[in-house]
């Protein structure tokens with residue numbers, strides 16, 4: 331493991347994947363956590379919406395964990411705190427905007443008022459354990475995003491989380507070139523940097539010109555207009571207000587998370603001078619050509635406002651021919667099918683769908699290659715460590731940095747402890763890492779029995795057989811067999827069901843009296859008999875559970 335005078339970086343999430351960021355910096359026997367995010371479930375994790383990093387290493391070292399610093403208010407950076415704080419049990423540091431969002435999320439997991447949240451102003455600083463932390467303003471798609479300069483006796487590391495260069499970010503500040511140059515001049519041991527858009531040439535684009543373009547797009551729309559974007563994008567929300575004003579429309583917020591963000595933004599001094607938002611329930615009272623709605627669900631999330639509107643299942647909002655939906659967002663990889671489904675539903679309603687491909691309606695929040703190059707020039711770091719990327723992003727980022735004048739690169743994926751200083755970078759250890767699923771009110775390992783069984787059940791179905799035997803080990807009733815997800819209850823399935831039951835009767839009948847008193851053997855035989863029938867008839871191997879009742 332690491333020696334006390336070594337400065338190490340240990341990612342437990344976000345390196346080797348995009349999502350659920352969790353990075354640990356270690357020095358002098360203490361650990362500082364940077365971000366604690368979530369990632370979202372998919373087809374492989376049925377019933378699981380949200381996942382967090384496996385916190386085993388932090389839990390083992392909980393007494394040495396001095397704090398969690400939140401870089402910004404995105405779910406992949408702070409969404410894990412409500413689920414994991416009980417294990418972490420340490421102070422949280424965040425800007426007022428991120429703190430505002432976090433304190434509204436904590437009651438959802440019963441952590442109302444128990445988490446010590448220290449608000450730090452954007453650009454401010456604080457000390458915790460052996461770490462002196464300075465916040466540095468970054469432009470990104472949510473206000474108050476902060477890079478961290480983390481100073482220790484072994485050197486300073488610059489943790490540049492999600493960022494971009496935007497001369498006109500509309501809400502919040504530009505990326506603080508002066509401070510980044512200053513920390514660079516003072517000397518850093520490593521630049522840790524966002525890799526999300528490392529494959530994108532040129533520059534990412536600015537919120538300012540986007541507002542103008544949205545205005546042009548909406549000007550040409552006839553009836554109701556809905557714009558789908560991430561709720562936390564306050565600049566986009568402000569743009570919506572301006573565009574609405576310029577096109578004679580009123581802005582309605584449709585989706586709880588939008589109202590929550592608007593409230594926090596106002597508390598923190600953003601969205602000043604904006605007129606009141608319209609409640610979804612009042613949209614029906616406005617003429618159709620005066621409606622401009624911000625809606626949640628740009629990624630096709632089934633319970634979000636846009637999916638319900640597209641399915642004509644929203645209590646307050648309906649769209650029809652002549653209305654328009656603007657996707658002011660990127661398709662996050664993995665969500666293509668859900669978004670495609672949404673677009674088909676909207677097309678059936680004869681609603682015009684406008685995406686990035688049709689018009690300039692979205693800009694990314696992450697730096698493209700020219701911006702990365704510019705940052706390298708400001709910081710002049712001897713070493714780059716890529717973060718916030720899948721393996722291919724991290725590897726490409728190392729290559730790109732080397733080509734652009736950074737002498738050394740080092741890479742750590744989740745669970746790998748990387749020494750940053752002193753001396754050459756080196757992977758010192760591999761610790762436990764992985765994912766936990768938020769399954770209702772508990773956390774379960776994603777590769778553990780519960781999620782694995784759930785996956786198999788959704789794929790192949792599950793059957794439960796009950797056999798009742800008397801004191802001689804004879805069946806005294808016809809076995810019961812319920813098989814949801816396998817047997818339909820009508821047509822040929824009824825025959826299959828009966829066959830499976832006869833197979834169970836035969837299997838028990840062919841066992842010796844002695845074997846029938848052995849629960850394990852009996853269970854095995856019953857389950858195998860039913861499985862054989864299901865497999866022969868359907869080609870699938872369902873889980874078959876057996877209950878034995880002895881009278």
Ligand SMILES: [Zn+2]
Pocket residue numbers: 351404406407492718
């Ligand atoms: Zn992120």
Ligand SMILES: [Zn+2]
Pocket residue numbers: 402404470471492695
């Ligand atoms: Zn972000």
